[in-house]
Structures are given as C-alpha cells and as structure tokens.
Amino acid sequence: MLPEIERGTDGHRRFTPRLIDWLTLLYWLRETGMSLKQMRRFTTLAKAGDAGIEDRRQILLDHAETLKSKRATLEKCESILTIKIASYGPDTKEDDP
Numbered sequence: 125m126l127p128e129i130e131r132g133t134d135g136h137r138r139f140t141p142r143l144i145d146w147l148t149l150l151y152w153l154r155e156t157g158m159s160l161k162q163m164r165r166f167t168t169l170a171k172a173g174d175a176g177i178e179d180r181r182q183i184l185l186d187h188a189e190t191l192k193s194k195r196a197t198l199e200k201c202e203s204i205l206t207i208k209i210a211s212y213g214p215d216t217k218e219d220d221p
Contacts, residue, residue, distance in 0.1 A: 125150060125167040157194070158187050 127146065129137045139147075153163055166183050169176030 125163060153187070156187070156191055162187070 127143060129139065129143060132138050150163060150167075153166070154160075158166075162183060166180055169180045169183070
C-alpha cells in the first residue's frame with residue numbers, strides 16, 4: 125500500500141506533500157476500522173488512476189455508512205451507560221444483579 129519513497133543523498137526519506145496526504149489517508153482509514161483488504165483494494169484502484177475513481181468513491185461512501193452505523197451504536201451505548209451511572213446516585217448501595 126505504501127508507494128516508493130525516495131531517499132536523499134544522506135539516506136533519509138523524502139516525503140512530498142502528496143505522500144504525506146496518502147499516508148495520512150491510510151492512517152485514518154485504518155484508525156476508523158477499514159479492513160486491510162479494503163485498504164489494499166482502494167490502493168490498487170488508486171494506482172490505476174482515473175479509471176478507478178468511481179470504485180474508490182464507492183469504497184469511501186460504504187465506509188462512511190459503516191462509520192455512521194457504528195456512531196449510532198456508540199451513542200446508544202453511551203446513553204445506556206449514562207442512565208446506569210445516574211442510577212447509582214451519590215448514596216446508592218444496591219448491588220447489580
């Protein structure tokens with residue numbers, strides 16, 4: 125998934141703004157739970173140039189929908205936790221079942 129990164133005469137890698145953008149995108153796709161399989165597919169399509177734009181767009185749209193669904197689930201979980209925490213109150217001594 126990583127492109128060739130040129131090195132300077134000192135042996136240090138030279139990261140262009142475009143490479144940094146690509147690495148940042150990969151980082152956030154993974155951080156948000158995109159599978160490595162989907163990331164590889166996305167990368168392959170990106171290497172194909174303009175021919176893969178619609179498929180890349182669809183991958184990102186699908187991932188956005190997945191995130192939306194996960195966000196809704198997390199919000200529900202947070203709501204339930206808030207209710208449970210409040211049920212303990214400052215003086216509650218009741219044990220959970």
